[in-house]
Amino acid sequence: MTHVLVGQVVGADLDKPAGGREPQWKRHLRAEMVTLGPDVQQLVWAWLLRQRSEHTAAAYGRDLREWLAFCNERDLDPLAATMGHGDAYGRWLERGRGLSARSAARKLAAVSSWYTYLVKAGGLEANRFRDANRPETNRKESKTVGLTESEAFALNRAAANDHGRQRVRTAAIVALMLSVGPRVAEVTSLPLDSLGWERGMRTVRIVGKGGKIRTRQLPEEAGAAIDAYLAVRGDGPGPLFLSSKGKPLTTGYVAELVQRLAREAGLHKPERVHPHTLRHTFATLAHERGASPREIQDALGHSSIETTEIYLHSPRRLENDPSVKVAKVLW
Incomplete structure (x- = not known):
């Protein structure tokens, strides 16, 4: 049955790269799939092909590769995996890999999704893996915390004062990320024609997870930073942000850029500042300036308000702890 499905619906060449060098995660996944039959291998690629976002497909591919490597090292047939094997894998992710409960739970969910597809x-x-015990996570907490107003200002200024030929591109990227709050993968995949106008306002059209499109207002200052970059980039088609060789920027490049700017801006613990920090910063600053959780949910493209609430913990929550207000009554 599987063979017929793969041959008629998926296609025999689904796992072959379309041209050029395939991404590293695909090569690693392919190496771990050698123990699977050809039909099941094709179903792996079919499952990944179903993901609307290339970023999601890559993340799922890496998660599955890690699970298959875990099985191969223990001579376990992945197709015979049970709930107990899933329990053991979850404990290994936390204790052996040292992952957080949230990261371990996400990886288990990705593997279970693959089994459900099979x-x-x-x-x-x-899917005997489905009922594996997933680590408990606190939906209200996140290790990523947004910057304070002064820190965000310092980072934005460091970007505007960056050096080198790509200074205007740096300023445009950081201005966009801080003022609009997109995911880093959304930034690197923005096409030039995502910029536009609507009802007299400058806009940017963002394609988020699941292919969902949201149109955001682009503040005047961020628009000016992007215009300065466009004067250098030119109006040729393709991604909005290009490397010096005319190639799309990678998320890894943006991560390195943000950390470098955090060091140059003199931020506390710059190694903890990542692109996602800027997304949290947008959310917390917007909330502190009066934006409602629903408005922020829509801006971030979250399908659930619970996800948005994770972003709304103020970086000054210790300074603003209600204990101070209570203490004034007691002393």
């Missing part, structure tokens, strides 16, 4: 595609009778 069942639906006729490649497996049941």
Whole structure:
């Protein structure tokens, strides 16, 4: 049944790169899939192909590769994995890999999603992995905390005063990320024609997770920074932000850029400042300036308000702790 499905629906060449060098995560995944039959291998690529976002597909591919490596090192047939194997894998992710409960739970969910797909595609009778015990996570907490107003200002200024040929691009990227709050993958995948105008306002059209599109207002200052960059970039088609060789920027490049700027801005613990920090910063600053959780949810492209609430913990929550107000009554 699986063979017929793969041949007729998926296609025999689905796992072959379209041209050029395939991404590293695909090569690593391919190496770990050698123990799987060719039909199941095809279903792996079909499952990844279903993901609307290339970023999501890459993350799922890396998660599956890690699970297959875990199985291969222990001579475990992945197609015979049970709930107990999933429990053991979850504990290994936390204790052996030292991952947070949230990261371990996400990886288990990705693997379970693959098994569910195999069942639906006729490649497996049941998803016995589904009921594996996932680490408990606190949905209200996040290790990523937004910058304070003064820190965000310092980072934005460091970007504007950056040196080198790519200074205007640096300023435009950071201005966009701080003032609009997109995910880093959304920034690197923005096409030039995502910029526009609507009802007299400058806009940027962002394609988020699941292919969902949201149109955001681009503040005047961020628009000016982007215009300065466009004067150097030119109006040729393709990604908005290009490397010096005319190639799309990688998320890794943006991460390194943000950390360098955090050091140059003199921020506390700059090694903890990542692109996602800027997204949290947008959310917390917007909340502190009066934006409602629903408005921020819409701006960030979250499908759940619970996810947005994770972003709304103020970086000054210790300074603003209600204990201070209570103490004034007691002393």
